[in-house]
Amino acid sequence: MYGGGNTFEGIKTDHLKQEDPILLAAFEARIERGEKIEPADWMPDLYRKQLIRMIEQHAHSEIIGALPEGTWITRAPGFKRKLALMAKVQDEVGHAQLLYSAAETLGKSREQMIDDLITGKSKYSNIFNYPTFTWADCCFISWLVDAGAIVNQLANAKGSYGPYCRALERICAEESFHLKYGHHCVIYLAAGTQKQRDMFQEAINRWWAPMMHFFGPADKISAHTEVLMKWKVKMSTNDDTRNQFLDMYVPKIWELGFTIPDSNLKKNTETNRWEYTEPDWEEFKKVINGDGPCNKERLEVRRIAEERGKWVREALLTKAMKYVMPLA
Amino acid sequence: MSNLALKELLYKIADDQLILGHRNSEWTGFGPLLEEDIAFSSMAQDKVGHSQAMYTILHQLGEQVPDTLAFMRPANQFHNCILVELPNGEYDFSLIRHFLFDTSEAIRFEMLSQSSYQPLAELSRKIRGELRYHTLHANTWIKQLGSATEESISRLQKSLNEALPYALGIFEESPFEKKIIEAGIFEGEKELQKRWVKKVEEIIQQTNLSLPDLKITIPVFGGRTGKHSEHLQPLVDEMSEVFRIDPGAEW
């Protein structure tokens, strides 16, 4: 699951001038023709670096994203939910594996990426820095956070880098089950007892603000990313994806009789865009830089998992082994 | 033929699968390697899925629906062996338990493929491939880690020593043992244990581990008759936490 937004701060395009102009022109022409860039192709340094950063953050978001839902696996109510949640969270770990692999084709090893996650060097989607208090919070993530991620992923699947696109195709195919499962859970809560309805309404009240942050800061305060859009690394603006999400899912939430804690939320029928209270971008900055309810815990869990697994990995390493980049 | 004997057999197998599947699912997201995390989770799903199939057979025999059987019984009504309810410990304990239990499960279902009770024979044929993967996975990991570093060998040995008495609890005989065997439903725990020992020895011999002398290992019984360790009730409480908010509700 990937939120985006925070990735593209402060891009310096000056070293583009140092790249071979002929190679750069051929590279850009290829992208414009709609051809995919493959690992063995020449690519400008900036493209490589930004892609590594973006794919790596996506991968970290998946592995961290496994935690707020993972906590409900042992408590899922009934066989259907238990099995589904086990499979869904497993998929998130699987997506992390696919994405690390794609990023590795650009020259950074998986171990280095995981190390950067634990030491705090690399970021992940901010929404996972919040706790899932109840089963309904878990359902909110399974439905709406996944829905948001899918909006991003479908856009990125049309990007220029071959390995990332292949990974996203596979991910999108698996996500269709996640989305349907999430909606199914929420329908049952909505159609259930008053306690169940209240549980989900309270979850919406807690999660709406983080959900609005999910797509990243408003375009007007975001970094300039024109070159990344030209290179089909960034496929859509933050506001566009946010608007798309609202368009698809606010009606579905209202249909179930739930309220959304934003009295300004409505669709402007003239502009065809959704209007809403401007999210608190200072809060977003605070949390993404480490001061959220679960940041410490999320990284601590990853750190402990790596520590516990150390003896296993050491026992498996042999001299005959050599790390090489995946081919595609 | 006493339905009680058959139900007792079904319950203990189903409960083993559910509790172990539940325990193994606790590793999802916390595994030592990404790819292994994924594999372990698949096997946990298989186990939970198998238990659901078994509870479905029980329901056809007049017991309650699977969700009720799994989420509403108190710990002292579960018939799983104590081995599967023990906490996961570190990966060495979980792998050893996976190896010891899945070796017996594969043999048990191989034996059940000849069962005179059709639903069991059918289920056994169906899940053959899944159990094949479970034992392939366990054997590969035990052989790999059981011959690797000093640390991996000593960890596995310690876990093996600790787990073995509990593993013998898998084969605690039922009061209906004779009836089950005579009716051709299952060839019995004694036969299962015999084949299991042979298989376990075969794998252990390929490592630097040693199997403790089974003749002097005292089995830990009790699980089959509802006498559990202090670990099962908290597990059951956690598993049914949301379900019990409103057992009548649909989730």
Added chain:
Amino acid sequence: MNSLDPRVNRLPEIGNPQNIQDKEQLDQFGTFEVFVQPKEGKPFQHEGALHAPNLEMAYILAKETFTRRFTCTSLYVVDTRNVYVSPITERDQNAYDLVENVSDQSKEKRSFEIYHLLKRGKQHVHVGSVKASTPQEAMSVAKNQLNAGKVFNIWSVASNDIRFTSDEEKELWLTLPEKKFRDAADYKGGEKLSSFLERRIKESNV
């Protein structure tokens, strides 16, 4: 840790959370390429790569990493170092045009599997086997035997380097199509939703 997550609360205290240092030497496993047969009779295709300590482990891990969903009848894995890759092409160039003609009469011939990538962004697909002494020669032989024109990229792999699935092992995927709980189709909330909406309308009309 004091967490809402009972699993997290059961985690052991290990290592030093206050002093997180970069790993000095990164423990890295080898890399293996994974090929999957989606349906009986269809060719194997490249699905991706994973890290594992050895070939057998790679096989076991690949099974769940790459074939736990959708359809699959077989799978095999090979060490990435054993995949020989042709030069990449530009525009309408055929990769085989860049393959040198090699012929080695001296050494013994063994079997090589050949894979074609027809378009950027797609996956390599198995197209056949050839006999040769080296991976380079294998590509050269494939040029004569398997060249379909306009191939973007070619891989050749010595068959002996591959961990295949045996006939017996094909039952590993027997129940894959039955695991409905992972299919979107198993979560059709339509009826529940409609009956709920009807109820609400009735209640608001009362």
